[in-house]
Amino acid sequence: MILSMTVLEGLEAGTIDLVFRRWAKQNVRPGDTLNLSAGVIAVDSVEIVDPAAITDAEAVRSGADSANAVRGTLRGAPDAPDAPVYRIRLRHLGPDPxxxxxxxxxxxxxxxxxxxxxxxxxxxxxxxxxxxxxxxxxxxxxxxxxxxxxxxxxxxxxxxxxxxxxxxxxxxxxxxxxxxxxxxxxxxxxxxxxxxxxx
The missing domain is CATH 1.10.10.10 (Winged helix-like DNA-binding domain superfamily/Winged helix DNA-binding domain)
Incomplete structure (x- = not known):
């Protein structure tokens, strides 16, 4: 899973703990760990959500200004524009060894x-x-x-x-x-x- 530097820095600082993705196939599962440039990231939960139900508060936790801003990023692949949207809760575990x-x-x-x-x-x-x-x-x-x-x-x-x-x-x-x-x-x-x- 690719994460922007804004999200990585927010995870490290503790200001971000959610990301949203539209995937034809689920790419991560609860319990996974990701070794990324900002450190080791734990995947705590992965849930399918209705994009319309994303709240502004959740958007802020993902580093976005609003729920509409999040929904604007959920385009998905050209061959799967209606693929499920996932809400993924992440946690920064520490530096990458x-x-x-x-x-x-x-x-x-x-x-x-x-x-x-x-x-x-x-x-x-x-x-x-x-x-x-x-x-x-x-x-x-x-x-x-x-x-x-x-x-x-x-x-x-x-x-x-x-x-x-x-x-x-x-x-x-x-x-x-x-x-x-x-x-x-x-x-x-x-x-x-x-x-x-x-x-």
Missing amino acids: RHALSADAELSESDVAGIGKRLSKMDKRGPWTHETLRLIADNAGRRAQELAEILGREKDPLKVDIRKLKNLGLTLSLEVGYRISPRGAAYLRAISEDPGRTR
């Missing part, structure tokens, strides 16, 4: 070997990790679709794979596209300086 990991660029030989081992496991169905890391390092801010075209891959599977790299602290998500993290850059430097390491 991947932030501290991604900022750690002081890598020991053991750290580099450990990262290489994790990437090798990801490469068992075919090598992609190092090529993708280097592409992101050289193309900060490129959209997933553009990266997929360069790599000759489908966009959605690539986005899943980049999320795996992010979970290791090697990449960062931007408002648009991705960039290599300090940890990822340190890893690429380490393997380029030692030809004997896994590529």
Whole structure:
């Protein structure tokens, strides 16, 4: 689920705890957690609501000025304009632990070997990790679709794979596209300086 910076900042500050979405298919469920740029977000409840029943008070809790403003954003997909509207209650749990990991660029030989081992496991169905890391390092801010075209891959599977790299602290998500993290850059430097390491 994509959340705007306004909503993310409001969740962190405690001024926002609701979002509304028109979905053909429910994308989150109660009990889910989302690792996002503003931290770890818990999904506390998900309910189908009548858009006409959304109140101004609920709108304010979602970061909007009024219920009409919320309803104006609930367009839905072109092929599902009448899809259900969901009211999702969210809660900020704390900072994303991947932030501290991604900022750690002081890598020991053991750290580099450990990262290489994790990437090798990801490469068992075919090598992609190092090529993708280097592409992101050289193309900060490129959209997933553009990266997929360069790599000759489908966009959605690539986005899943980049999320795996992010979970290791090697990449960062931007408002648009991705960039290599300090940890990822340190890893690429380490393997380029030692030809004997896994590529």
